[in-house]
Amino acid sequence: MAGGRGALIVLEGMDRAGKSTQSRRLVQALQAAGHRADLLRFPERTTEIGQLIGAYLARERELEDHAVHLLFSANRWEHVTSMKEKLHQGITLVVDRYAFSGVAFTSAKENFCLEWCKQPDAGLPKPDLILFLQLSPEEAAARGNFGRERYENGPFQKKVLQSFHHLMNEKTLNWKTMDASKSIEDLHREIKTVAEKTMQEVKDKPLGELWK
Ligand code: 2DT
Numbered sequence: 001m002a003g004g005r006g007a008l009i010v011l012e013g014m015d016r017a018g019k020s021t022q023s024r025r026l027v028q029a030l031q032a033a034g035h036r037a038d039l040l041r042f043p044e045r046t047t048e049i050g051q052l053i054g055a056y057l058a059r060e061r062e063l064e065d066h067a068v069h070l071l072f073s074a075n076r077w078e079h080v081t082s083m084k085e086k087l088h089q090g091i092t093l094v095v096d097r098y099a100f101s102g103v104a105f106t107s108a109k110e111n112f113c114l115e116w117c118k119q120p121d122a123g124l125p126k127p128d129l130i131l132f133l134q135l136s137p138e139e140a141a142a143r144g145n146f147g148r149e150r151y152e153n154g155p156f157q158k159k160v161l162q163s164f165h166h167l168m169n170e171k172t173l174n175w176k177t178m179d180a181s182k183s184i185e186d187l188h189r190e191i192k193t194v195a196e197k198t199m200q201e202v203k204d205k206p207l208g209e210l211w212k
């Protein structure tokens with residue numbers, strides 16, 4: 001591994017904070033700067049498990065809450081082999097949502113504790129950097145209405161945000177809160193700077209295991 005491994009960089013945040021836009025922009029910018037970088041997103045709706053999740057989110061089918069939590073996790077696990085291969089080949093992975101969304105959304109439901117929610121994802125590749133795109137509910141609302149998928153409503157999103165804040169207290173993880181109210185370009189430039197710094201810092205370090 002002459003050039004070292006790639007970095008695992010995750011973007012999290014509330015709906016309409018700009019995660020997908022910024023993830024795409026980051027990968028494009030890293031590639032343009034000569035780095036090897038790939039974009040991933042979870043749920044990854046193209047696999048069989050992902051299609052089941054897609055149908056659940058679109059309200060086309062019902063799934064029991066524990067079962068769907070485990071499917072979201074399985075959807076990450078089914079990508080772990082290829083993620084590790086890429087990282088070890090020196091490819092940086094930019095990931096639009098990861099286990100933190102998994103835990104934040106399920107634990108926002110009645111009768112789910114954080115610890116139970118984290119267990120299925122324990123041992124996944126540990127992100128080197130987690131960018132939390134912070135946007136107030138008011139600013140999010142100003143960007144447009146919610147879509148029609150499951151979970152896209154204000155009261156539920158407030159609970160999700162509280163769960164994210166619990167997760168962000170974990171000091172063993174490298175969380176960075178970004179002000180997502182900035183313009184797309186300004187936010188992009190800041191994200192690119194911290195991403196490149198992280199890539200440099202971790203290239204000779206082993207990849208960690210999440211929540212282990
Ligand atoms: P997007 O299309 O905006 O990504 O919405 N979710 C996501 C979970 O409930 N558990 C998970 O593990 C993940 C990754 C968040 C997908 C929706 O699915 C939710 C919003």
Ligand code: MG
Pocket residue numbers: 019020
């Ligand atoms: Mg999105």
